[in-house]
Each structure stands twice: as structure tokens, then as C-alpha cells.
Amino acid sequence: MKTSKHSSITNIVPFASSDNSNVSSLPNVVISSSESKRRIEELQTFVEEVMVKGVDYGMVDGFSKPTLLKPGAEKLCDVFGFSKTVEVVNRVEKWDVGIFAYEVKMTLIGKDNGVIEAEGLGSCNSKEAAFQQQDAFTIVNTVLKMAKKRALIDAVLSATRSSGIFTQDIEDFPTNSIIKGGGEPVTKRQLHKIYQIVAELNMRHEVAKEMMQMKYHVDHSTKLSKKQASDFIQDLLHLKDVFNEEEKLNMQNDKE
Numbered sequence: 001m002k003t004s005k006h007s008s009i010t011n012i013v014p015f016a017s018s019d020n021s022n023v024s025s026l027p028n029v030v031i032s033s034s035e036s037k038r039r040i041e042e043l044q045t046f047v048e049e050v051m052v053k054g055v056d057y058g059m060v061d062g063f064s065k066p067t068l069l070k071p072g073a074e075k076l077c078d079v080f081g082f083s084k085t086v087e088v089v090n091r092v093e094k095w096d097v098g099i100f101a102y103e104v105k106m107t108l109i110g111k112d113n114g115v116i117e118a119e120g121l122g123s124c125n126s127k128e129a130a131f132q133q134q135d136a137f138t139i140v141n142t143v144l145k146m147a148k149k150r151a152l153i154d155a156v157l158s159a160t161r162s163s164g165i166f167t168q169d170i171e172d173f174p175t176n177s178i179i180k181g182g183g184e185p186v187t188k189r190q191l192h193k194i195y196q197i198v199a200e201l202n203m204r205h206e207v208a209k210e211m212m213q214m215k216y217h218v219d220h221s222t223k224l225s226k227k228q229a230s231d232f233i234q235d236l237l238h239l240k241d242v243f244n245e246e247e248k249l250n251m252q253n254d255k256e
Helices: 033-049 070-080 140-159 188-200 205-216 226-255
Strands: 012-015 024-027 082-094 099-110 116-125
Touching: 070 082, 070 140, 070 226, 082 116, 082 140, 099 140, 116 140, 140 226, 188 205, 188 226, 205 226
Parallel strands: none
Antiparallel strands: 012 024, 082 099, 099 116
16 A cells, blocks of 8 residues: 655645645644634733733824834733844944934844744934934934834734734835825824824924925825824824933933
């Protein structure tokens, strides 16, 4: 009796075919559908019961899912038992002309087994719209931290399989900048949120205007579409996230 040519291959599920010479195969499913569902439900429960809206994640009009912020990414690392390593894989530091850019790789490693769970990439540069009206030499650290934050969120979404719960970071969304106010118009609630975050950031109106002009080709928030306003609010939330972290570190340094 001849042994099937597939019987000695491990981790392969043969699919029957009328033509024995053309048999398709796929890897085994590692976990059952019920186990996969249980894990997703546990993650959703953690988000609902432990993570704090406005601190760990932000809700923005126009998006059905919240956007993950740095404190939330840190909490997910803790609950999943990940340690983090950071590597600046590319850097541009032109002090003579004030141009700075960083690309960062964030690696998440399981504390219990030392296995690399995921790697994330993030980049930032001093020529981004948010920094246009600022002295480039005073924001070098902020630019680097923004790159690290983006890499962290990229890695966490991948390692925890939580992209079904949270949106991607705003930089990952395509922007249709040639459409001025296309689609539904910005809502009063969105305008209020924009004004609120801009005030909390102590951002000059000229800077906010420049950001909108560069990304959406509009010179006032009232000319944004609902989708564009949602994107812009997420931009501001992530910027606020980084600035808040910097302020906390400065306060700690002052106490020391």
C-alpha cells in the first residue's frame, strides 16, 4: 500500500480534488474560532473597563472607531506583557539649516518567552505642518518623540491585533487634499473640538491655518469637510499627546 505524498508533511491540510495531481494545501489554523473570539472579547472588555476615553484613546466625529493614543498603547503593552526596545534606524540632523528627521523602529518582546511579537516603524521631520511656525532647533526632541510614538502605536496595533478596535494613526490615512470641503460640511461639534484643542496646545491661529492649508488647501476650519475635520482633530490629538508627555518629563526634571 502506497503512502500519500502529503501524509509526511506536517502542519498541512490537504484539500481533496478530482485531479490527484493538482492538490491544493493550506497551513493549519493555529487556534480555534472560539478561542480567537474569546481573545477578542477579552481585549474589548479591557478597553471598555480599563482604558480611559480622552487619555488612552480619542473619539473623533466621522470615525466609527477610536484612535489609539500613547498612554493607551503603553497600557496594552503592560497587559500583554511586552517589553519595548527602540532603535533609531535613520536620522537626518542638519544643524546648519535646521532640518531634522527621524525614523524609529519599535520592537515588542514577550517578557515570558523573549519572543519578538511585533515591530513597528514611525517617522517624523521638522518640516511637517505642525512645526512650520516653530524654531526647528527647539523641537528636535519633540520630533524624535513623535517618531517613537508613531512606531509604538504601529507595533502595538500589530502585536495585539487591535486594529479592529482602533483606527490607524492619522498619518496612515490617505488625504484627498485637492477637494476643498468635499462631502458633508464640518459640524459645529467638530469646530468646537478644533478650537478647544488648539487653545489647549497654546497654538497660534496662524500655525493651525498653515496646517490646514498644507494638508487640505483651505484657510479656515469652517471650510473643512466633515471627514477632513475628523482627520485634522486626530492630528491635533496626537500632537497634544506628545506635548503632554514632554511637559510631564520637564516637570519631573524640575523636581529633581
